[in-house]
Amino acid sequence: MGFNETDAANAAKAELRMQQALATSHVERDDYIDTTAAEPLTKKDINHMAWRSLALQASFNYERMQAGGWLYTILPALRKIHKNPEDLKNSAQMHMEFINVHPFDVTFLSGLVLAMEQSKEKISTIRAVKVALMGPLGGIGDAMFWLTWLPICAGIGAALALEGSLFGPIVFLLLFNALHFGLRFGLAHYGYRAGLGAISALKANTRKISHAASIVGMTVIGALVASYVRLSTPLEIHAGKAEIALQADVLDKLMPNLLPLVFTFLMFALMKKGYSPVKLIGVTVLFGLAGKFFGFL
Structure with missing residues (x-):
């Protein structure tokens, strides 16, 4: 059987469709292919996420800050939520974007984000919430831990150590980490529950929330420019x-x-x-x- 003009035309059309598919395959989706809400995460899943958050700053760099540690923190839960490989890839790519949040209260944000991922919210909405909250959580964490709790615990431990007590450093570590780990795990569960409770409102007002979060996020970025960039x-x-x-x-x-x-x-x-x-x-x-x-x- 010969290769006629019709076959050539069909082959050309097939090649064109393939090129179009390849061209559009790199375009980021704003919604997931599988939009069915995933099964709720268990307490074990949330605790696992909280433990992994200890490595948040293990790959800290000046290009994406804590992005590698952030993805490492939530990756097992994302694998459980997204059964579709393309959805998992899109979610992971979004979570490898720049993020910089306080390492002690980060689990509130990760719990909230996992609740949104579980309900298959739009990627742009999840991104906007991340950007909007990382600044305030950073400020709260600095004020609570570095400026308040750490000096108090260090003062108590130092006072004991100056008196010759070997319990000085032990008391310091126990006091500081009691609050640290209590909040790390407590905020993980609270953030996830808060996210689940807000899902209905999110679904009803996705555009408004995304727009508001984007405005807050841009305000935070503007403040970061004035704070981080020093030039005179x-x-x-x-x-x-x-x-x-x-x-x-x-x-x-x-x-x-x-x-x-x-x-x-x-x-x-x-x-x-x-x-x-x-x-x-x-x-x-x-x-x-x-x-x-x-x-x-």
Whole structure:
């Protein structure tokens, strides 16, 4: 049997469909293929997640912060929730995005996220809730643990140690970790239960909640820019006998933290052009060294 024009046309159409399928296979889905709610997680699953959260910062880096440890924390539960391999892949890819939260109260967020994953909420909604809560949880954790509980426990332990008691470090470790582990496991179960209780409201107001969470998330990111990006210049403008400090008298009068904002937008523009975060970190280091050496930063 010969290969006629009809066969050639059909082959061409099949090749075109294959190329279109390959092109669209890399487009991120916002919903899961299997939208049926998964079986509830057990107390053992939640406790397992809480134990794994101890490794949250094991792969900490300046590109994605705690993303590797975050995914490690919730991965067994995600495998139980998502039976469809494509759904599991999409979920894992989303959870490998940048996240930075306090390591002691992170289980509240992971419990809440697992409840949303179990009900198969939209990926964008889960992402928005993560971004919206990681900042407040970081502030609460710092105030509760580093600024309050740690000094109290350290003070008690140090007082005993100064008196020659061997129980000083033991008391410190016992007191500090009693609250630490109590909250780590307690918040894991509370976050999961709170997420389950809010599922009906989430489903009824998904767009509103996603929009509100996105606004809060963008506000948090804006605050992080002002807090994390430190950039100033010592340059002065000389006009006759007058000396005008470029930073204090000009830039800060226009807008406080203007240089960090401009630098952040520059990094964002370079990322949009395909520069990797690692390359941008290198550019930032070189820019900082050059600025210090030549005296304009």
